[in-house]
Amino acid sequence: MTKKAAPARKRLAGERERRTSKADQVYLDIKESILSGALAPGGAIDKIALCERLGVSRFPVTAAINRLAFERLVVIEPQHGSFVAKISSSDVREWMLIRRAIEAEISREAGRAKLAEDSMRALERNLRYQQAAAEADDVAGFYALDVEFHKIIVDGLALPHAREILDSLRSHLERVRRIVLSPPGRLPKAYAQHRHVYDMIEKRDPAAAAEAMRAHLDDTTAMFERIAAEHPETFTG
Numbered sequence: 345m346t347k348k349a350a351p352a353r354k355r356l357a358g359e360r361e362r363r364t365s366k367a368d369q370v371y372l373d374i375k376e377s378i379l380s381g382a383l384a385p386g387g388a389i390d391k392i393a394l395c396e397r398l399g400v401s402r403f404p405v406t407a408a409i410n411r412l413a414f415e416r417l418v419v420i421e422p423q424h425g426s427f428v429a430k431i432s433s434s435d436v437r438e439w440m441l442i443r444r445a446i447e448a449e450i451s452r453e454a455g456r457a458k459l460a461e462d463s464m465r466a467l468e469r470n471l472r473y474q475q476a477a478a479e480a481d482d483v484a485g486f487y488a489l490d491v492e493f494h495k496i497i498v499d500g501l502a503l504p505h506a507r508e509i510l511d512s513l514r515s516h517l518e519r520v521r522r523i524v525l526s527p528p529g530r531l532p533k534a535y536a537q538h539r540h541v542y543d544m545i546e547k548r549d550p551a552a553a554a555e556a557m558r559a560h561l562d563d564t565t566a567m568f569e570r571i572a573a574e575h576p577e578t579f580t581g
Contacts, residue, residue, distance in 0.1 A: 370398055371408035378417050378428055379518050380484070381526075385578045389418065389426040430580045433572050436520050440568070443513050444561040446506060447494065448554045454497050454545045455553030463500030467542050470496060474538060478531035486531050487522050493538055497545075523578075524567040537563065 374394065377383040394405050409426050412418040419427045459467070470493050477486040491514065498507050514521075525531060537560040544553035572579045 366400060367404040367407055370394075370400055370404040371411055373398060374405075374408050375412060375415075375417065378412070380522065381519070383428045385428050385430045385519075387428050389428065391426070431519055431578060433579045433581060436517065436568060437565070439513050439516050440561065440565045443510065443517070444558060444565070446510060447498075447561060448558040450498050450501065450503065450506060451541060451545065451557035452550045452554035453501055453503075455548055455550035457501065458548050459497065459500040459545060463496055464546065466496045466500075467493065467545075471535070471539055471542060474535045478535045481531065483522070483525050483531065486534070487525055490521070490525070490534065490538070497541075520568055521564075523571060524564055527567070527571070530567065533563075534560075 374383070374389075383389065389409060391402060391405050391409070395402055398405070409418055409420070413420050413426070417429050419429050421427065458464075470489055474486060474489045474493070477489060494510070495507070498510060525534065537556070541553060541556040541560060544556045
């Protein structure tokens, strides 16, 4: 390779990296808009508006939408356009069934073995932040703490395979988990349920810890069913 060719290749590599980075940013922005509900299920995706808002050409927006279609967050209808995918109620019920079974048993193990002190301190700190987020009605902040709360328990027991399964379920359930935290009064209730799970783990009561987690996730499922009935336009069967 000549001395002149080296800078040219380096420049091309840098341009490729910038393009990739921009494409990833566009993808993450649109995905967050879908997950947060800013782009509502069933709604049409306006590519021109996205291009203007994000300050990009049509190509990265189209690439991002194709990627999101592969992830089943977007539906592309030829000759009609692209739409935010509705949420499958039957899929949610199955994923919640699996999640409840796994997390209840994880809580049982946590109550039996008792988590290490650093994990218990992390849970206690997380709960203080949850309380503050609930009092501020900060749904987005509470959701992030909710995710962290459940991760601390499974990570504290060193269960990497269970963590992998739960991470996969979380990616499928993220839109629903955010939606069920939105109704008035839901955040304080979810915080109280998390606090009860923590208390039963701290008391080293395996059966009560499992039941506390099961009751919490049963209540989450019941909230989903209520919202699905009230907003059928958001869900499919």
